[in-house]
């Protein structure tokens with residue numbers, strides 16, 4: 073089945089992974105800017121990173137017929153450094169007009185500190201000023217509930233942000249309802265050990281339906297799986313779900329969310345059937 | 349076929365036929381982990397906040413009330429609401445080291 077992986081850190085993956093994703097039906101993916109596993113020392117490193125996300129990666133993906141889109145920011149794991157944040161926020165607008173940039177992301181929180189919240193709000197300001205879609209990372213493990221609640225409360229209180237233009241990602245059973253009730257899109261992350269298994273992801277779509285819910289691999293430099301979305305498709309079939317229901321989650325929903333950016337082009341192989 | 353459903357399309361019998369073996373394995377792994385803790389070289393983890401939370405989640409598994417997954421998630425969550433004054437560490441532990449005075453009040457807020 074053709075699908076879109078809404079969250080994949082391809083800078084950490086090999087060209088073989090692009091090929092395997094293409095072979096398994098991936099037509100497009102979006103790559104949020106994230107933490108490299110270590111803190112970067114200067115704004116120049118971010119400039120190089122954004123250059124790679126907007127030039128080299130889309131070319132590498134195109135070799136396998138995969139559309140590559142991206143989101144730019146200083147990620148939550150480095151958000152404690154307010155001075156570096158200011159410098160990175162200054163250079164992001166230079167890249168916003170690149171053809172594969174869909175918005176600001178993955179912004180959010182890590183340990184839910186005051187500085188992380190300030191950095192998150194600065195990025196929201198930037199997104200509002202430039203009318204960008206927003207992609208949000210919610211914290212890991214024991215910090216997820218507290219961080220997701222802080223993010224949802226901040227955005228609802230803000231009032232400038234249309235919830236339908238925001239993806240609050242890495243939702244789990246205890247955070248998904250508050251995200252959907254806020255009117256936001258949400259993502260379930262199919263990531264071993266620290267996030268959600270395909271079985272639990274299927275449980276959540278059975279319980280909450282398919283409106284404003286997407287799934288993604290979030291494959292990166294850690295133990296993760298670029299073929300996680302096909303594994304979700306397989307689990308959906310194993311659980312007795314029909315092809316239309318599955319396709320809504322892995323293809324039509326990402327198209328509906330991402331299509332709010334005029335830069336997003338519907339992957340050709342499916343264009344006819346979705347529009348028709 | 350309906351695009352949205354609210355329950356699992358498979359019957360209990362079908363779920364058992366399809367999934368019993370893989371979940372049997374998971375239960376055995378947990379049982380073995382608890383035995384391993386008893387055989388450990390030193391009994392220095394009985395009051396570790398992670399192990400305390402782990403044992404609490406096991407009690408939840410025996411509950412007859414749906415919503416076990418949300419309750420287990422909350423046992424393993426930081427239920428405080430105040431942001432930290434500054435970053436203490438980058439990584440999460442998997443269970444909360446924070447003490448929560450009004451635990452019940454916050455847990456009632458879960459849907």
Ligand SMILES: [Zn+2]
Pocket residue numbers: 079081104106178209290
């Ligand atoms: Zn990510």
